[in-house]
Amino acid sequence: MALMSGNRGAAVAALQPGAAASQFSWRRSAQSPFIVVASRGLEWVDAPMREGSRKVWTLLGVLSLCLLLAVGGMLRVLRHQEGLFVALSVANRDKHTLIDQLEQEKAKALELAANDHLTGLHNRRMFNELVASHLALARRSRKFYALMYLDLDRFKAINDTLGHHVGDLLLQAVGQRLRQLLRSSDIIARMGGDEFAVLVTGMDAMADMDALAAKLIEQLSQPYDGLEGHSLQVTPSIGVAFFPRDGHDVTLLCRNADAAMYASKRAGRGRFSYYDATASADSARSYALERQLPRAVADRQLVLHFQPKVRLHDCRIMGFEALVRWQHPDYGLIYPGEFIAAAEVTGAIRALGDWVLQACCEQAAAWRGQGLEPVPIAFNVSPVQLRDGAFAERLAAHIAQHGIEAGDLSMEITESCLLEPRALALSVLEQVRAMGVSIGLDDFGTGFSSLSQIKDLPIDTLKLDRSFVNDIRSSSEAGVIVTSVITLAHNLKMRVVAEGVELMDQLVYLKTAGCDEAQGYFLSRPVGSHAAEDLLRAGYLYPA
Structure with a gap:
């Protein structure tokens, strides 16, 4: 080879x-x-090498597959992380948006908590806080500070005639005018309703207040145009209290400025008054009662006392006169002589009269529910109520609501109710009498009326004024008048009730003269509902 x-x-x-x-x-x-x-x-020869090569390639394949799987897993994790990052970014953006919204809502809430929603001026709470902080600084200052209360005269009439929307526009205009007339350092607030308050800061002398108050009276009394097509003119009544002379804190200054403002109203409105520390306690009490009366009606601080009317020939109780009392939380039990006149001046007499009417119906329903034989409960009606054409409808509604009879009530009016508009009063009286409610003329003989003038009126009972009853023993002329009135009233088919009977001699004379019924301290003082119930159960009331 x-x-x-x-x-x-x-x-x-x-x-x-x-x-x-x-x-x-x-x-x-x-x-x-x-x-x-x-x-x-x-x-x-090549077999071992091929076997080794196969193993190597197999290992390389497995490693490649593992690498591919690892890369795929990493890509999936990255995509998941990317999704989480996007979601986190969105959540973070939403969080910031929510925070911004919360900050805006917080700012709005603080603004609403600090400012009056209608005029944009400070509200009562914020005014008290700001005034308290200013007074703390004023104690170390030589300047003078004054707190001023301002009320729009007869503002209620604007709301009642033109609507609350026009009234709101007027309040906004007044607030804007106050901003223009006063300094930025002065604190202006709307205390509620048509009442505003101002803390005048840093005056050099108390006399400066004269010019400022006069300017406010003049400028605020100018017409307000463009109020829903109306041009209105109102006057303000202003009361002023100085710090620290008239008070060392916000509460006392506000109270005294308020009292001074009502002194302006009593003096004729459209003027300003300074708080007078020497004013009598009675005046301060009158101011307080006048202001608190509407709340007393709403808070049910009123109570009824009942004085029985006794038939003279047999001493049977024929009815009760409901007399309102004010259970004042500070002054105790107050009689109507102290607050009825104020109620008529402020307009609270309507709410007061409606409360008395409803309370009488409730009492009559309670006595019926106890199985007592009902007698009429007499309630007094003011001229303001009688000039309300819907009075008879409200009376009928109360009777139906409490499930009583019309004969369970008796209405008493005074001669002033028959003044103008006389036709409206007569119409209301006719409606009431047609319902079955008896009508009595109270305090007869003290006004303009005579029997000839009332003969055609829908009246069932005449109540002799206590002045005639008091003079029976000392004046023969008074006795003749009483006897004549009783005789003529009977001829007109009217009953006669004598009020103010305090002595046996008076009672005997009235019975002899033919008087039908009597009421007075000699028979019984006005009593609460429980004592009246006991009298009603007895049925008779014999003189002691």
Whole structure:
């Protein structure tokens, strides 16, 4: 073989023609003429390498697959992290938006808590806080400070006639005018309704208040145009209290300025007044009662006392007159003489009268519910109520609501109820009488009326004024008048009730003269509902 030259060697070749290639090696022996040849097929030789290569490629494939899976997992994690980041960004943006909204709402809430929603001025709470802080500084100042209360005269009439919307526009215009007339250092507030308050700060002298108050009266009394097509003119009443002369704190200054403002109203309105520390306690009490009466009606601080009407020929109780009392939390029991006039001035008389009417109906229903024989409960009606064309309808509604009879009530009016508009009063009286409610004319003889003037009125009972009863013993003329009135009233088919009977002599004279009924302290003082119930159960009331 040509390939086997040399003593030894190796080669890859086909040992025979047409045979597969093999790898062989040879060696020539020096001691013999032979050549030793060893061969293996290439497939056998390459088998370990192919097996190793296969394992390597398998490992590489597995590693590649693992790498791909790891890369895929990382991509998925990254996408998830990206989603979380986007969600976090959105949540963070929403959070900031919510924070901004909360800050805006907080600012609005603070503004609403500090300012009056209608005029934009400070409200009562913020005014008190600001005034308290200013007064703390004023104690170390040589300047003068004044607290001013301002109320619009007859503002209620504007609301009632033109509507609350026009009234609100007027209040806004007044608030704007106050801003223009006062300094930025002064504190202006709307205290409620048509009442404003101003703390005037840093005045050089108390006398400066004269010019400022006069200017406010003049400017605020100028017409207000463009209020829903209306041009309105109102006047303010102003009360002024100085710090520290009239009070060392906000509460006392406000109270005294308020009292001074009502002094302006009593003096004729459209003016200003300074608080007078020497005013009598009665005046201060009157101011307080006038202001607190509307709340007393709403808070049911009123109570009814009942004075029996006794038939003279047999002393049987024929009815009760309901008399209102005010159970004041500070002043105790207050009689109507102290607050009825104030109620008529302030307009609270309508609410007061309606409360009395409802309370009478409740009492009559309670007595019926206890099985007591009912007697009429008389309630007094003011001229203001009688001028209300809907009064009879409200009366009928109360009667129906409480399930009582019209005869359980009796209505008493005074001669002032028959003044103008007389036709309206007569119409209301006719409606009430047609319902079955009896009508009495109270305090007869003290006014303009005579029997000839009232003969055509729908009246069932005349009540002799106590002034005639008091004079019976001392004046023969009074006795003649009483006897004549009783006789003429009977001829007109009216009953006569004498009020204010305090002595046995008076009672005897009235019975002799033919008077039908009597009431007064000699028979019984006005009593509470429980004592009245006991009297009603007894049925008769004999003089002691």
